Amino acid sequence: SKDCWLIISGKVYNVTPFMEDHPGGDEVLLSATGKDATNDFEDVGHSDSAREMMDKYYIGEVDVSTVPKKRTYVPPQQAHYNPDKTSEFIIKILQFLVPLLILGLAFVVRHYTKKD
Template sequence: MASGKKVYSYEDVIRHDKNKDCWLIISGKVYDVTPFMKDHPGGGDVLLSSTGKDATNDFEDVGHSDSAKDMMDKYYIGVIDKATIPLKPAYIPANPPGHRKTPEFGIIKILQFLVPLLILGLAFAVRHYTKEK
């Protein structure tokens, strides 16, 4: 373990899940990414979506550059006590209370509702028009 760095329990870390207080667990290390929220290229919501769990897979799946990985040292605050991590991950809702929804979310939901209705209306119009001739 890193000397001089604090050991955090899983419960300690998951409490930090807000825009102005955001901690992540990546590869057994704890990072306070709060100062990076506004500067993250994917936006702060990407970081918030990785709170409350081990975010290692989220981080690795993106394919961060070497410079991004080097930048992590600045936010490193300690290590996670692996004995406190639950065996079964907790369910994290897509839009937990207090997290803002992106405008795209509403547009997608509206389109998912309207597009089938438009197609159905078009089908009825074609059927009606072809019956008259």
């Protein structure tokens, strides 16, 4: 089963029992773990009753200097642009299209120059 503890304003909350009832869904709570979730909590604009409800999930204090403010996001590696492959692709397309254009032009010329 999922276990979910949050750090909000230096206080630790075990919100595991509340996960199924959270209006935003359990994924919202899970995404706020492993960091200081104060900004996430405040940005949503929780009601006074939601803030009061937190008291029953309170389990202690944390030294906020030991908690990262944000998780470090590392974007996935993207394939680097390779101009050599692009030029190879263009050459292959031209090797296919140029003969077709010549063949098409030959049919057009033959059609219009053909005598009835």
